[in-house]
Amino acid sequence: xxxxxxxxxxxxxxxxxxxxxxxxxxxxxxxxxxxxxxxxxxxxxxxxxxxxxxxxxxxxxxxxxxxxxxxxxxxxxxxxxxxxxxxxxxxxxxxxxxxxxxxxxxxxxxxxxxxxxxxxxxxxxxxxxxxxxxxxxxxxxxxxxxxxxxxxxxxxxxxxxxxxxxxxxxxxxxxxxxxxxxxxxxxxxxxxxxxxxxxxxxxxxxxxxxxxxxxxxxxxxxxxxxxxxxxxxxxxxxxxxxxxxxxxxxxxxxxxxxxxxxxxxxxxxxxxxxxxxxxxxxxxxxxxxxxxxxxxxxxxxxxxxxxxxxxxxxxxxxxxxxxxxxxxxxxxxxxxxxxxxxxxxxxxxxxxxxxxxxxxxxxxxxxxxxxxxxxxxxxxxxxxxxxxxxxxxxxxxxxx
Numbered sequence: 001x002x003x004x005x006x007x008x009x010x011x012x013x014x015x016x017x018x019x020x021x022x023x024x025x026x027x028x029x030x031x032x033x034x035x036x037x038x039x040x041x042x043x044x045x046x047x048x049x050x051x052x053x054x055x056x057x058x059x060x061x062x063x064x065x066x067x068x069x070x071x072x073x074x075x076x077x078x079x080x081x082x083x084x085x086x087x088x089x090x091x092x093x094x095x096x097x098x099x100x101x102x103x104x105x106x107x108x109x110x111x112x113x114x115x116x117x118x119x120x121x122x123x124x125x126x127x128x129x130x131x132x133x134x135x136x137x138x139x140x141x142x143x144x145x146x147x148x149x150x151x152x153x154x155x156x157x158x159x160x161x162x163x164x165x166x167x168x169x170x171x172x173x174x175x176x177x178x179x180x181x182x183x184x185x186x187x188x189x190x191x192x193x194x195x196x197x198x199x200x201x202x203x204x205x206x207x208x209x210x211x212x213x214x215x216x217x218x219x220x221x222x223x224x225x226x227x228x229x230x231x232x233x234x235x236x237x238x239x240x241x242x243x244x245x246x247x248x249x250x251x252x253x254x255x256x257x258x259x260x261x262x263x264x265x266x267x268x269x270x271x272x273x274x275x276x277x278x279x280x281x282x283x284x285x286x287x288x289x290x291x292x293x294x295x296x297x298x299x300x301x302x303x304x305x306x307x308x309x310x311x312x313x314x315x316x317x318x319x320x321x322x323x324x325x326x327x328x329x330x331x332x333x334x335x336x337x338x339x340x341x342x343x344x345x346x347x348x349x350x351x352x353x354x355x356x357x358x359x360x361x362x363x364x365x366x367x368x369x370x371x372x373x374x375x376x377x378x379x380x381x382x383x384x385x386x387x388x389x390x391x392x393x394x395x396x397x398x399x400x
Contacts, residue, residue, distance in 0.1 A: 075266045084137075087114035087387060088390055091219065103194050104194070113140065128254075130231035134270075139229075162203050163204075170200055235267070236264040278296070316390070322382070322384050329377040
């Protein structure tokens with residue numbers, strides 16, 4: 001019989017794998033030099049990452065700043081274009097244009113017109129001037145269902161009228177009785193009244209106050225006529241509703257601007273410029289229905305060679321207006337990014353890129369009034385807006 005062999009390792013020769021129990025074992029790890037080298041490499045990596053992050057962050061801010069300028073300018077231009085396209089609806093008749101109209105007690109519109117441009121530097125404008133080197137605008141139109149050229153009055157006067165065509169008048173509509181013959185001076189010393197219809201039955205129309213005049217034309221501006229003033233104030237495009245507030249108040253427009261009167265509708269808009277598009281063509285010595293723009297200018301009166309230079313005759317020759325807006329990014333750059341040698345338009349006296357007919361006036365945009373103007377990025381928006389309601393105006397009288 002074979003003897004049993006014990007294959008177990010003798011206790012004296014077995015290794016103790018627990019280092020805590022084996023005083024002869026050495027612990028493996030990093031030396032101090034290795035740790036220091038690893039820290040240096042990690043710090044260098046972090047520095048590179050932060051530098052790359054900073055570069056891309058700056059590029060992102062510049063890009064987003066340009067996008068903000070693009071969005072702000074588009075919003076501002078859309079609001080202006082929408083109102084200007086409607087301008088003149090309900091008042092497109094020479095018997096109204098150029099007259100003063102009392103909107104309510106203590107608030108008088110001194111020059112009724114579809115669109116009035118008050119250039120920068122205008123002395124004593126009815127709307128307080130905006131930021132330096134910017135224009136202000138006043139837009140007027142109605143929203144009635146009546147004829148935009150007014151309705152004939154068969155009889156009556158004061159507060160009661162018998163209408164030839166009473167359809168389209170309703171209680172609370174705002175109306176104006178015409179104040180002059182075409183080409184003549186406004187009737188009466190006082191301003192006309194934007195009256196309110198308080199009765200409409202059959203052919204009879206009654207108004208709240210009346211002017212005491214027997215007239216032959218009643219103009220309906222509808223229940224919610226629009227009289228809005230636009231201005232750049234504090235770097236924002238602001239709008240004032242003349243039907244609610246007195247936009248001629250200098251106190252509300254002075255810094256800090258009263259935001260309940262001059263409501264901001266687009267931020268970082270630094271310039272607004274506008275020009276009338278004039279049709280100077282005369283047919284038989286007088287203005288015909290406006291058709292094409294011959295020149296752009298800030299003059300709305302009749303051109304040279306016409307028989308009359310009155311405001312209303314001038315409006316018979318304005319089929320369009322030209323608008324230029326400049327929007328600025330919010331990001332203030334560390335170095336100059338705009339201007340001659342470092343960027344594209346606008347330059348300090350940028351005048352626009354529109355192809356203008358010969359003889360047109362240039363209204364430069366001066367951004368250098370801000371000493372840091374070159375540290376911002378800009379977007380320029382230009383458009384020509386038709387004054388379509390002037391096209392419905394009857395042909396200008398022989399006095400024009």
